Amino acid sequence: MEPLSPSESLVEGLVSVPAPTGHGPRPLPAHDHEVSAPHAHAHADVWLSDVTAGYGDRTALEHVTIAVEPGSLLAIVGPNGAGKSTLLKLMAGLARPWTGRIEILGSPPGREARRVAYVPQAELVDWAFPVTVEDVVMMGRFPRLGPVRRPGADDRRAVADALAQVGMGPHLRTQIGRLSGGQRRRVFLARALAAEPDLFLLDEPVTGIDPNTQELLMDLLEQQAARGKTVVATTHDLACAAQRFQQVLAVNRTVVAYGPSNLVLDADVLARAYGGHLLVLEGRTVVLDDAHHHDDAAPGERHFHDQGGQH
Protein backbone atom coordinates (compact mmCIF):
# COMPACT_ATOMS: atom_id res chain seq x y z
CA MET A 1 0.00 0.00 0.00
CA GLU A 2 1.28 3.40 -1.04
CA PRO A 3 1.77 5.55 2.07
CA LEU A 4 -0.27 8.70 2.00
CA SER A 5 1.39 11.94 2.83
CA PRO A 6 0.05 13.61 5.98
CA SER A 7 -1.76 16.34 4.14
CA GLU A 8 -3.49 13.93 1.74
CA SER A 9 -4.45 11.61 4.53
CA LEU A 10 -6.46 14.16 6.46
CA VAL A 11 -9.97 14.98 5.47
CA GLU A 12 -10.17 18.68 4.72
CA GLY A 13 -11.77 20.71 7.50
CA LEU A 14 -12.03 17.88 10.00
CA VAL A 15 -8.69 18.29 11.69
CA SER A 16 -8.60 19.12 15.37
CA VAL A 17 -12.14 20.13 16.00
CA PRO A 18 -12.45 20.95 19.70
CA ALA A 19 -14.59 18.68 21.79
CA PRO A 20 -18.17 19.97 22.06
CA THR A 21 -18.45 19.32 25.79
CA GLY A 22 -16.00 20.03 28.55
CA HIS A 23 -17.10 22.62 31.04
CA GLY A 24 -15.73 20.54 33.86
CA PRO A 25 -13.38 21.33 36.71
CA ARG A 26 -10.24 21.17 34.54
CA PRO A 27 -9.34 24.45 32.85
CA LEU A 28 -9.97 24.10 29.14
CA PRO A 29 -8.27 26.06 26.39
CA ALA A 30 -10.20 28.61 24.37
CA HIS A 31 -11.77 26.99 21.32
CA ASP A 32 -9.91 27.82 18.17
CA HIS A 33 -11.35 26.34 15.01
CA GLU A 34 -8.56 27.60 12.81
CA VAL A 35 -5.60 25.73 14.29
CA SER A 36 -4.26 22.71 12.46
CA ALA A 37 -3.17 19.60 14.37
CA PRO A 38 0.56 20.27 14.58
CA HIS A 39 -0.10 23.65 16.11
CA ALA A 40 -2.85 22.53 18.49
CA HIS A 41 -0.02 21.15 20.58
CA ALA A 42 -0.34 23.42 23.59
CA HIS A 43 -3.99 22.54 24.15
CA ALA A 44 -3.88 18.82 23.55
CA ASP A 45 -3.96 15.97 26.08
CA VAL A 46 -2.80 13.64 23.32
CA TRP A 47 -0.59 15.05 20.58
CA LEU A 48 1.11 13.09 17.80
CA SER A 49 3.10 14.76 15.05
CA ASP A 50 4.04 12.77 11.93
CA VAL A 51 4.42 9.53 13.91
CA THR A 52 5.56 6.33 12.19
CA ALA A 53 5.83 3.10 14.21
CA GLY A 54 5.83 -0.68 13.95
CA TYR A 55 7.24 -3.96 15.31
CA GLY A 56 10.51 -5.45 14.06
CA ASP A 57 10.62 -4.47 10.39
CA ARG A 58 6.82 -4.39 10.00
CA THR A 59 5.36 -0.90 9.76
CA ALA A 60 2.07 -0.59 11.63
CA LEU A 61 1.39 3.14 11.34
CA GLU A 62 2.73 5.93 9.14
CA HIS A 63 2.62 9.71 9.34
CA VAL A 64 0.00 9.98 12.06
CA THR A 65 -0.73 13.53 13.17
CA ILE A 66 -3.53 14.18 15.67
CA ALA A 67 -4.33 16.43 18.60
CA VAL A 68 -6.95 15.33 21.13
CA GLU A 69 -8.17 18.05 23.43
CA PRO A 70 -9.12 17.64 27.11
CA GLY A 71 -12.70 16.46 27.55
CA SER A 72 -12.74 14.58 24.25
CA LEU A 73 -14.52 11.26 23.82
CA LEU A 74 -12.68 9.77 20.86
CA ALA A 75 -13.22 6.45 19.09
CA ILE A 76 -10.43 4.97 16.98
CA VAL A 77 -11.96 2.83 14.21
CA GLY A 78 -10.49 0.84 11.35
CA PRO A 79 -10.20 -2.72 10.04
CA ASN A 80 -8.14 -5.49 11.61
CA GLY A 81 -4.44 -4.74 11.38
CA ALA A 82 -5.08 -1.04 10.78
CA GLY A 83 -2.88 -0.10 13.74
CA LYS A 84 -5.60 0.84 16.25
CA SER A 85 -3.99 -0.98 19.17
CA THR A 86 -0.53 0.21 18.17
CA LEU A 87 -1.76 3.80 18.21
CA LEU A 88 -3.16 3.29 21.71
CA LYS A 89 0.12 1.71 22.87
CA LEU A 90 2.07 4.68 21.51
CA MET A 91 -0.16 6.98 23.55
CA ALA A 92 0.33 4.78 26.64
CA GLY A 93 4.12 4.80 26.23
CA LEU A 94 4.10 1.01 25.69
CA ALA A 95 5.58 1.35 22.21
CA ARG A 96 8.03 3.93 20.94
CA PRO A 97 7.62 5.71 17.61
CA TRP A 98 10.29 5.17 14.96
CA THR A 99 9.97 8.77 13.88
CA GLY A 100 7.80 11.73 14.85
CA ARG A 101 6.93 13.22 18.20
CA ILE A 102 4.35 12.36 20.86
CA GLU A 103 3.23 14.34 23.88
CA ILE A 104 0.77 12.98 26.43
CA LEU A 105 -0.68 15.38 29.02
CA GLY A 106 1.97 17.86 27.92
CA SER A 107 4.95 15.53 28.46
CA PRO A 108 6.71 12.67 26.66
CA PRO A 109 4.76 9.37 26.91
CA GLY A 110 5.24 7.70 30.30
CA ARG A 111 6.22 10.88 32.18
CA GLU A 112 2.66 11.46 33.41
CA ALA A 113 1.88 7.72 33.62
CA ARG A 114 0.08 7.96 36.96
CA ARG A 115 -2.51 10.21 35.32
CA VAL A 116 -3.12 7.64 32.57
CA ALA A 117 -5.25 4.49 32.84
CA TYR A 118 -4.75 1.89 30.09
CA VAL A 119 -7.07 -1.10 29.67
CA PRO A 120 -5.76 -3.89 27.40
CA GLN A 121 -7.82 -6.06 25.06
CA ALA A 122 -9.64 -8.87 26.85
CA GLU A 123 -7.53 -11.41 24.92
CA LEU A 124 -4.40 -10.14 26.66
CA VAL A 125 -5.68 -10.99 30.13
CA ASP A 126 -5.08 -14.38 31.76
CA TRP A 127 -8.55 -14.96 33.17
CA ALA A 128 -7.44 -18.03 35.12
CA PHE A 129 -5.11 -15.82 37.20
CA PRO A 130 -5.89 -16.20 40.92
CA VAL A 131 -7.22 -12.69 41.54
CA THR A 132 -10.67 -11.53 42.56
CA VAL A 133 -12.67 -8.61 41.20
CA GLU A 134 -11.56 -6.55 44.20
CA ASP A 135 -7.88 -7.44 43.64
CA VAL A 136 -8.02 -6.30 40.01
CA VAL A 137 -9.69 -2.97 40.77
CA MET A 138 -7.27 -2.37 43.65
CA MET A 139 -4.40 -2.58 41.13
CA GLY A 140 -5.68 0.72 39.78
CA ARG A 141 -4.63 2.26 43.11
CA PHE A 142 -1.12 0.71 43.20
CA PRO A 143 0.69 3.35 41.09
CA ARG A 144 -0.41 6.20 43.35
CA LEU A 145 0.58 4.20 46.45
CA GLY A 146 4.08 3.47 45.19
CA PRO A 147 6.24 0.77 46.80
CA VAL A 148 6.17 0.35 50.59
CA ARG A 149 2.68 1.79 51.21
CA ARG A 150 -0.16 -0.71 51.55
CA PRO A 151 -3.72 -0.04 50.35
CA GLY A 152 -5.65 1.82 53.05
CA ALA A 153 -9.20 2.87 53.79
CA ASP A 154 -9.20 5.54 51.05
CA ASP A 155 -8.17 2.96 48.48
CA ARG A 156 -10.80 0.46 49.57
CA ARG A 157 -13.41 3.22 49.36
CA ALA A 158 -12.26 4.16 45.84
CA VAL A 159 -12.43 0.49 44.79
CA ALA A 160 -15.92 0.03 46.25
CA ASP A 161 -17.06 3.26 44.60
CA ALA A 162 -15.68 2.27 41.18
CA LEU A 163 -17.30 -1.17 41.44
CA ALA A 164 -20.63 0.40 42.41
CA GLN A 165 -20.44 2.67 39.36
CA VAL A 166 -20.05 -0.28 36.99
CA GLY A 167 -22.67 -2.31 38.88
CA MET A 168 -20.24 -4.98 40.09
CA GLY A 169 -20.45 -4.25 43.83
CA PRO A 170 -21.86 -7.68 44.76
CA HIS A 171 -19.03 -9.52 42.95
CA LEU A 172 -16.16 -8.21 45.08
CA ARG A 173 -14.81 -11.65 46.01
CA THR A 174 -15.40 -13.43 42.70
CA GLN A 175 -12.44 -14.84 40.79
CA ILE A 176 -12.30 -13.02 37.45
CA GLY A 177 -12.50 -16.21 35.37
CA ARG A 178 -16.06 -16.80 36.61
CA LEU A 179 -17.33 -13.54 35.13
CA SER A 180 -19.13 -13.11 31.81
CA GLY A 181 -17.50 -11.14 29.00
CA GLY A 182 -19.49 -8.01 29.86
CA GLN A 183 -18.70 -8.29 33.57
CA ARG A 184 -14.99 -8.63 32.79
CA ARG A 185 -15.05 -5.39 30.79
CA ARG A 186 -16.92 -3.69 33.65
CA VAL A 187 -14.24 -4.77 36.13
CA PHE A 188 -11.44 -3.40 33.97
CA LEU A 189 -13.26 -0.10 33.50
CA ALA A 190 -13.68 -0.01 37.29
CA ARG A 191 -9.92 -0.44 37.64
CA ALA A 192 -9.41 2.56 35.33
CA LEU A 193 -11.97 4.61 37.29
CA ALA A 194 -10.33 3.70 40.61
CA ALA A 195 -7.05 5.11 39.30
CA GLU A 196 -8.79 8.52 38.90
CA PRO A 197 -6.83 9.32 35.72
CA ASP A 198 -6.99 12.37 33.47
CA LEU A 199 -6.62 10.20 30.36
CA PHE A 200 -8.38 6.89 29.67
CA LEU A 201 -6.83 4.68 26.97
CA LEU A 202 -9.16 1.73 26.36
CA ASP A 203 -8.48 -1.09 23.88
CA GLU A 204 -11.80 -2.49 22.64
CA PRO A 205 -13.80 -1.66 25.79
CA VAL A 206 -17.18 -2.49 24.24
CA THR A 207 -16.28 -5.40 21.95
CA GLY A 208 -18.29 -8.58 22.36
CA ILE A 209 -20.48 -7.43 25.23
CA ASP A 210 -24.23 -7.21 25.73
CA PRO A 211 -26.10 -3.97 24.83
CA ASN A 212 -26.91 -3.14 28.46
CA THR A 213 -23.27 -3.28 29.49
CA GLN A 214 -22.30 -1.25 26.43
CA GLU A 215 -24.82 1.47 27.35
CA LEU A 216 -23.61 1.51 30.95
CA LEU A 217 -19.93 1.74 30.04
CA MET A 218 -20.57 4.47 27.48
CA ASP A 219 -22.65 6.46 30.00
CA LEU A 220 -19.74 6.30 32.45
CA LEU A 221 -17.20 7.36 29.83
CA GLU A 222 -19.48 10.22 28.77
CA GLN A 223 -19.60 11.39 32.40
CA GLN A 224 -15.81 11.31 32.60
CA ALA A 225 -15.49 13.33 29.39
CA ALA A 226 -18.04 15.84 30.68
CA ARG A 227 -15.79 16.35 33.71
CA GLY A 228 -12.90 17.25 31.42
CA LYS A 229 -11.21 13.84 31.37
CA THR A 230 -10.05 12.62 27.99
CA VAL A 231 -11.24 9.22 26.75
CA VAL A 232 -9.64 7.44 23.78
CA ALA A 233 -11.01 4.00 22.88
CA THR A 234 -10.46 1.66 19.96
CA THR A 235 -13.57 -0.09 18.72
CA HIS A 236 -14.86 -2.43 16.03
CA ASP A 237 -18.40 -1.22 16.69
CA LEU A 238 -19.12 1.55 14.20
CA ALA A 239 -22.68 1.98 15.42
CA CYS A 240 -21.37 2.65 18.91
CA ALA A 241 -18.68 4.98 17.55
CA ALA A 242 -21.31 6.93 15.60
CA GLN A 243 -23.88 7.16 18.37
CA ARG A 244 -21.87 7.44 21.57
CA PHE A 245 -18.54 9.08 20.72
CA GLN A 246 -18.19 12.79 19.95
CA GLN A 247 -15.18 12.28 17.75
CA VAL A 248 -13.92 9.53 15.50
CA LEU A 249 -10.45 8.81 14.21
CA ALA A 250 -10.55 6.44 11.23
CA VAL A 251 -7.21 4.72 10.66
CA ASN A 252 -5.84 2.26 8.16
CA ARG A 253 -2.07 2.32 8.67
CA THR A 254 -2.40 6.09 8.60
CA VAL A 255 -5.08 8.64 9.46
CA VAL A 256 -7.98 8.36 7.00
CA ALA A 257 -10.20 10.89 8.74
CA TYR A 258 -10.46 12.63 12.07
CA GLY A 259 -13.24 14.82 13.38
CA PRO A 260 -16.79 14.84 14.79
CA SER A 261 -18.35 11.40 14.44
CA ASN A 262 -21.27 12.55 12.28
CA LEU A 263 -18.88 14.05 9.74
CA VAL A 264 -16.26 11.29 9.75
CA LEU A 265 -18.53 8.28 9.47
CA ASP A 266 -19.72 8.75 5.90
CA ALA A 267 -19.54 6.20 3.12
CA ASP A 268 -16.52 7.81 1.48
CA VAL A 269 -14.37 7.75 4.61
CA LEU A 270 -15.46 4.23 5.47
CA ALA A 271 -14.62 3.08 1.97
CA ARG A 272 -11.11 4.45 2.39
CA ALA A 273 -10.69 3.12 5.91
CA TYR A 274 -12.09 -0.34 5.34
CA GLY A 275 -11.32 -0.81 1.63
CA GLY A 276 -12.45 -4.27 0.52
CA HIS A 277 -14.16 -4.94 3.82
CA LEU A 278 -16.97 -2.55 2.92
CA LEU A 279 -20.20 -3.42 1.21
CA VAL A 280 -22.75 -0.84 0.08
CA LEU A 281 -26.27 -2.28 -0.18
CA GLU A 282 -29.07 -0.01 -1.46
CA GLY A 283 -27.54 3.04 0.12
CA ARG A 284 -26.76 1.30 3.41
CA THR A 285 -23.13 0.82 4.27
CA VAL A 286 -22.16 -2.51 5.77
CA VAL A 287 -18.71 -3.19 7.16
CA LEU A 288 -17.61 -6.79 6.69
CA ASP A 289 -15.18 -6.98 9.52
CA ASP A 290 -15.00 -9.73 12.08
CA ALA A 291 -15.36 -8.03 15.44
CA HIS A 292 -14.05 -11.08 17.28
CA HIS A 293 -10.69 -10.88 15.66
CA HIS A 294 -8.13 -8.39 16.80
CA ASP A 295 -4.80 -7.09 15.68
CA ASP A 296 -1.90 -9.50 15.55
CA ALA A 297 -0.14 -10.04 18.84
CA ALA A 298 2.80 -7.73 19.28
CA PRO A 299 6.09 -9.54 19.94
CA GLY A 300 6.24 -10.82 23.50
CA GLU A 301 2.50 -10.65 24.10
CA ARG A 302 0.55 -13.67 25.26
CA HIS A 303 -3.05 -13.86 24.08
CA PHE A 304 -5.60 -15.77 26.11
CA HIS A 305 -8.55 -17.00 24.05
CA ASP A 306 -11.00 -17.78 26.78
CA GLN A 307 -14.49 -16.74 25.81
CA GLY A 308 -15.13 -17.49 29.46
CA GLY A 309 -18.06 -16.99 31.72
CA GLN A 310 -21.22 -18.95 32.11
CA HIS A 311 -23.56 -15.98 32.46
Add this chain to the structure above:
Amino acid sequence: MNLVLEPLALSFFVRALIASTMVGVVCAVVGTYVVLRGVAFIGDAIAHAAFPGVVAAFLLSIPFYVGAAIAAVGTALAIGWVTKRAGIRQDTSIGVLFAGTFALGVFMFSTINGYVADLFGFLLGNVLAIGPGDLVALLVLGLGVMGIVGLLWKELLYATFDPLGAAASGIKVERLEYMFLAVVALTIVISLQAVGIILVVAMLVTPAATAQMLTVRFSRLMVVAAMVGIASSVIGLYLSYWLDTASGATIVLVQTGLFLLALLLGPRGLLGRRRGGDTLPTDDDAFAAASA
Protein backbone atom coordinates in the same frame (compact mmCIF):
# COMPACT_ATOMS: atom_id res chain seq x y z
CA MET B 1 6.44 -37.93 71.54
CA ASN B 2 10.07 -38.86 72.04
CA LEU B 3 10.35 -39.38 68.33
CA VAL B 4 9.58 -35.69 67.86
CA LEU B 5 11.47 -34.23 70.83
CA GLU B 6 14.54 -36.45 70.80
CA PRO B 7 16.16 -35.01 67.65
CA LEU B 8 15.72 -31.47 69.03
CA ALA B 9 18.50 -32.22 71.52
CA LEU B 10 20.89 -32.45 68.59
CA SER B 11 22.23 -29.06 67.56
CA PHE B 12 22.80 -30.10 63.93
CA PHE B 13 19.15 -31.20 63.69
CA VAL B 14 17.90 -27.90 65.12
CA ARG B 15 20.07 -25.96 62.66
CA ALA B 16 18.70 -28.09 59.82
CA LEU B 17 15.13 -27.55 61.02
CA ILE B 18 15.58 -23.76 61.12
CA ALA B 19 17.27 -23.73 57.71
CA SER B 20 14.74 -25.94 55.94
CA THR B 21 11.76 -24.10 57.46
CA MET B 22 13.18 -20.78 56.29
CA VAL B 23 13.86 -22.25 52.85
CA GLY B 24 10.31 -23.61 52.76
CA VAL B 25 8.80 -20.18 53.42
CA VAL B 26 11.07 -18.12 51.15
CA CYS B 27 10.75 -20.59 48.25
CA ALA B 28 6.97 -20.71 48.60
CA VAL B 29 6.60 -16.90 48.61
CA VAL B 30 8.93 -16.30 45.66
CA GLY B 31 7.61 -19.45 43.99
CA THR B 32 4.07 -18.02 43.98
CA TYR B 33 5.28 -15.40 41.48
CA VAL B 34 7.37 -17.99 39.62
CA VAL B 35 4.27 -20.13 39.06
CA LEU B 36 2.02 -17.21 38.11
CA ARG B 37 4.60 -15.89 35.66
CA GLY B 38 5.12 -19.35 34.20
CA VAL B 39 8.91 -19.21 34.65
CA ALA B 40 9.57 -22.51 36.46
CA PHE B 41 12.13 -23.36 33.80
CA ILE B 42 14.07 -20.21 34.68
CA GLY B 43 14.28 -21.37 38.30
CA ASP B 44 15.71 -24.71 37.20
CA ALA B 45 18.19 -22.99 34.90
CA ILE B 46 19.41 -20.54 37.56
CA ALA B 47 19.89 -23.41 40.01
CA HIS B 48 22.12 -25.28 37.58
CA ALA B 49 23.96 -22.07 36.76
CA ALA B 50 24.89 -21.71 40.45
CA PHE B 51 27.05 -24.85 40.25
CA PRO B 52 30.18 -23.26 38.70
CA GLY B 53 29.94 -20.60 41.40
CA VAL B 54 29.87 -23.26 44.12
CA VAL B 55 32.89 -25.08 42.62
CA ALA B 56 34.79 -21.81 42.18
CA ALA B 57 34.06 -20.88 45.79
CA PHE B 58 35.46 -24.28 46.88
CA LEU B 59 38.60 -23.77 44.79
CA LEU B 60 39.09 -20.27 46.22
CA SER B 61 38.19 -21.34 49.77
CA ILE B 62 35.46 -18.74 50.16
CA PRO B 63 31.90 -19.39 51.45
CA PHE B 64 29.83 -21.32 48.89
CA TYR B 65 26.95 -18.82 48.96
CA VAL B 66 29.21 -16.00 47.76
CA GLY B 67 30.21 -17.93 44.64
CA ALA B 68 26.71 -19.31 44.13
CA ALA B 69 25.10 -15.88 44.46
CA ILE B 70 27.47 -14.30 41.92
CA ALA B 71 26.95 -17.12 39.40
CA ALA B 72 23.17 -17.37 39.93
CA VAL B 73 22.39 -13.64 39.88
CA GLY B 74 24.76 -13.14 36.94
CA THR B 75 23.05 -15.87 34.93
CA ALA B 76 19.58 -14.63 35.88
CA LEU B 77 20.36 -11.16 34.58
CA ALA B 78 22.05 -12.62 31.50
CA ILE B 79 18.90 -14.59 30.64
CA GLY B 80 16.87 -11.39 30.73
CA TRP B 81 19.49 -9.48 28.76
CA VAL B 82 20.15 -12.11 26.07
CA THR B 83 16.40 -12.54 25.46
CA LYS B 84 15.93 -8.80 24.98
CA ARG B 85 19.05 -8.11 22.90
CA ALA B 86 19.44 -11.26 20.81
CA GLY B 87 15.75 -11.29 19.83
CA ILE B 88 15.43 -15.00 20.51
CA ARG B 89 12.75 -16.77 22.51
CA GLN B 90 13.32 -16.84 26.24
CA ASP B 91 13.25 -20.66 26.48
CA THR B 92 15.99 -20.78 23.84
CA SER B 93 18.27 -18.36 25.68
CA ILE B 94 17.59 -20.26 28.92
CA GLY B 95 18.47 -23.55 27.24
CA VAL B 96 21.79 -22.15 26.01
CA LEU B 97 22.82 -20.56 29.32
CA PHE B 98 21.46 -23.37 31.51
CA ALA B 99 23.50 -26.14 29.90
CA GLY B 100 26.53 -23.94 29.26
CA THR B 101 26.94 -22.77 32.85
CA PHE B 102 26.29 -26.20 34.35
CA ALA B 103 28.86 -27.71 31.96
CA LEU B 104 31.35 -25.10 33.16
CA GLY B 105 30.69 -26.24 36.74
CA VAL B 106 31.18 -29.92 35.88
CA PHE B 107 34.34 -29.05 33.92
CA MET B 108 35.81 -27.17 36.89
CA PHE B 109 34.71 -29.99 39.21
CA SER B 110 36.56 -32.55 37.08
CA THR B 111 39.81 -30.61 37.46
CA ILE B 112 39.76 -31.25 41.23
CA ASN B 113 41.75 -34.34 42.20
CA GLY B 114 39.94 -36.87 44.32
CA TYR B 115 36.38 -37.14 45.58
CA VAL B 116 34.83 -34.01 47.08
CA ALA B 117 31.76 -35.02 49.06
CA ASP B 118 30.88 -31.42 49.92
CA LEU B 119 30.33 -30.54 46.28
CA PHE B 120 28.09 -33.57 45.70
CA GLY B 121 26.07 -32.27 48.63
CA PHE B 122 25.17 -29.22 46.59
CA LEU B 123 23.80 -31.32 43.76
CA LEU B 124 21.41 -33.29 45.97
CA GLY B 125 21.33 -31.23 49.16
CA ASN B 126 22.33 -32.11 52.70
CA VAL B 127 20.74 -29.75 55.15
CA LEU B 128 21.93 -31.77 58.15
CA ALA B 129 25.50 -30.71 57.33
CA ILE B 130 24.79 -26.98 57.57
CA GLY B 131 27.19 -25.12 59.86
CA PRO B 132 26.32 -22.31 62.31
CA GLY B 133 28.08 -19.64 60.20
CA ASP B 134 26.31 -20.70 56.99
CA LEU B 135 22.97 -20.78 58.79
CA VAL B 136 23.32 -17.17 59.93
CA ALA B 137 24.33 -16.04 56.43
CA LEU B 138 21.37 -17.87 54.89
CA LEU B 139 18.95 -16.38 57.42
CA VAL B 140 20.20 -12.89 56.58
CA LEU B 141 19.82 -13.57 52.85
CA GLY B 142 16.35 -15.02 53.45
CA LEU B 143 15.26 -11.95 55.38
CA GLY B 144 16.62 -9.80 52.56
CA VAL B 145 14.56 -11.66 49.95
CA MET B 146 11.42 -11.47 52.08
CA GLY B 147 12.07 -7.76 52.58
CA ILE B 148 12.27 -7.11 48.84
CA VAL B 149 9.04 -9.06 48.21
CA GLY B 150 7.43 -7.21 51.13
CA LEU B 151 8.29 -3.87 49.52
CA LEU B 152 7.37 -4.76 45.95
CA TRP B 153 4.56 -7.33 46.22
CA LYS B 154 1.97 -4.94 44.74
CA GLU B 155 4.11 -3.96 41.79
CA LEU B 156 5.14 -7.58 41.15
CA LEU B 157 1.50 -8.67 41.26
CA TYR B 158 0.32 -5.94 38.88
CA ALA B 159 3.21 -6.50 36.46
CA THR B 160 2.63 -10.26 36.50
CA PHE B 161 -1.12 -10.06 35.94
CA ASP B 162 -1.23 -7.21 33.42
CA PRO B 163 2.22 -6.06 32.27
CA LEU B 164 0.75 -3.56 29.76
CA GLY B 165 -1.62 -1.94 32.24
CA ALA B 166 1.12 -1.82 34.87
CA ALA B 167 3.69 -0.29 32.51
CA ALA B 168 1.19 2.28 31.22
CA SER B 169 0.44 3.39 34.78
CA GLY B 170 4.10 4.10 35.47
CA ILE B 171 5.35 0.85 37.06
CA LYS B 172 8.86 0.13 35.79
CA VAL B 173 7.99 -3.33 34.50
CA GLU B 174 11.33 -4.06 32.83
CA ARG B 175 13.36 -3.05 35.87
CA LEU B 176 11.03 -5.13 38.03
CA GLU B 177 11.62 -8.12 35.76
CA TYR B 178 15.38 -8.00 36.35
CA MET B 179 14.84 -7.45 40.07
CA PHE B 180 12.55 -10.50 40.16
CA LEU B 181 15.12 -12.70 38.39
CA ALA B 182 17.74 -11.59 40.92
CA VAL B 183 15.34 -12.45 43.77
CA VAL B 184 14.75 -15.91 42.28
CA ALA B 185 18.53 -16.37 42.04
CA LEU B 186 19.06 -15.44 45.71
CA THR B 187 16.20 -17.72 46.77
CA ILE B 188 17.93 -20.58 44.97
CA VAL B 189 21.25 -19.81 46.64
CA ILE B 190 19.52 -19.96 50.03
CA SER B 191 18.01 -23.33 49.13
CA LEU B 192 21.08 -25.04 47.64
CA GLN B 193 22.39 -26.64 50.80
CA ALA B 194 18.94 -27.78 51.93
CA VAL B 195 17.65 -29.42 48.77
CA GLY B 196 20.42 -29.18 46.19
CA ILE B 197 20.62 -27.89 42.65
CA ILE B 198 18.63 -30.66 41.03
CA LEU B 199 15.60 -30.51 43.31
CA VAL B 200 15.35 -26.80 44.11
CA VAL B 201 12.82 -26.16 41.34
CA ALA B 202 10.35 -28.36 43.25
CA MET B 203 10.69 -26.13 46.33
CA LEU B 204 9.84 -23.11 44.19
CA VAL B 205 6.98 -24.54 42.21
CA THR B 206 5.23 -27.28 44.20
CA PRO B 207 3.89 -25.30 47.21
CA ALA B 208 2.38 -22.61 44.95
CA ALA B 209 0.96 -25.27 42.62
CA THR B 210 -0.60 -27.00 45.64
CA ALA B 211 -2.05 -23.71 46.85
CA GLN B 212 -3.57 -23.11 43.40
CA MET B 213 -5.64 -26.25 43.91
CA LEU B 214 -7.05 -24.77 47.11
CA THR B 215 -7.67 -21.05 46.62
CA VAL B 216 -8.35 -18.46 43.92
CA ARG B 217 -7.23 -15.36 45.83
CA PHE B 218 -3.69 -14.11 45.44
CA SER B 219 -3.14 -13.16 49.09
CA ARG B 220 -4.39 -16.53 50.31
CA LEU B 221 -2.46 -18.33 47.60
CA MET B 222 0.78 -17.01 49.05
CA VAL B 223 -0.22 -17.84 52.64
CA VAL B 224 -1.31 -21.38 51.73
CA ALA B 225 1.89 -21.90 49.71
CA ALA B 226 4.00 -20.77 52.69
CA MET B 227 2.05 -23.13 54.98
CA VAL B 228 2.66 -26.01 52.58
CA GLY B 229 6.35 -25.03 52.38
CA ILE B 230 6.79 -25.01 56.17
CA ALA B 231 4.82 -28.20 56.75
CA SER B 232 6.69 -30.19 54.13
CA SER B 233 10.09 -28.97 55.36
CA VAL B 234 9.36 -29.97 58.97
CA ILE B 235 7.69 -33.29 58.11
CA GLY B 236 10.29 -34.09 55.47
CA LEU B 237 13.23 -33.40 57.78
CA TYR B 238 11.81 -35.61 60.56
CA LEU B 239 11.07 -38.37 58.07
CA SER B 240 14.60 -38.22 56.70
CA TYR B 241 15.96 -38.39 60.25
CA TRP B 242 13.78 -41.34 61.30
CA LEU B 243 14.21 -43.25 58.05
CA ASP B 244 17.85 -42.19 57.52
CA THR B 245 17.15 -40.97 54.00
CA ALA B 246 18.38 -37.99 51.95
CA SER B 247 16.88 -34.83 53.51
CA GLY B 248 16.34 -32.79 50.33
CA ALA B 249 14.69 -35.63 48.47
CA THR B 250 12.47 -36.48 51.44
CA ILE B 251 11.27 -32.86 51.78
CA VAL B 252 10.50 -32.70 48.05
CA LEU B 253 8.65 -36.04 48.23
CA VAL B 254 6.46 -34.71 51.06
CA GLN B 255 5.70 -31.63 48.94
CA THR B 256 4.82 -33.81 45.97
CA GLY B 257 2.59 -35.92 48.21
CA LEU B 258 0.75 -32.83 49.49
CA PHE B 259 0.31 -31.63 45.91
CA LEU B 260 -1.20 -34.96 44.85
CA LEU B 261 -3.49 -34.86 47.87
CA ALA B 262 -4.69 -31.36 46.94
CA LEU B 263 -5.05 -32.43 43.33
CA LEU B 264 -7.27 -35.34 44.30
CA LEU B 265 -9.19 -33.98 47.28
CA GLY B 266 -9.13 -30.17 46.90
CA PRO B 267 -12.22 -28.21 45.82
CA ARG B 268 -10.83 -28.00 42.28
CA GLY B 269 -9.48 -31.52 42.52
CA LEU B 270 -10.33 -34.65 40.57
CA LEU B 271 -12.47 -36.02 43.42
CA GLY B 272 -13.72 -32.59 44.52
CA ARG B 273 -17.39 -31.86 45.09
CA ARG B 274 -17.67 -29.77 41.94
CA ARG B 275 -16.66 -31.01 38.57
CA GLY B 276 -16.11 -29.26 35.27
CA GLY B 277 -13.66 -26.67 34.02
CA ASP B 278 -15.55 -23.47 34.64
CA THR B 279 -16.95 -24.18 38.08
CA LEU B 280 -14.13 -22.88 40.17
CA PRO B 281 -14.68 -22.97 43.91
CA THR B 282 -15.80 -19.89 45.72
CA ASP B 283 -13.13 -18.33 47.78
CA ASP B 284 -14.61 -19.26 51.14
CA ASP B 285 -15.01 -22.92 50.19
CA ALA B 286 -11.39 -22.97 49.14
CA PHE B 287 -10.08 -21.34 52.27
CA ALA B 288 -12.13 -23.65 54.47
CA ALA B 289 -10.61 -26.58 52.63
CA ALA B 290 -7.11 -25.16 52.96
CA SER B 291 -7.32 -24.59 56.67
CA ALA B 292 -9.12 -27.89 57.37
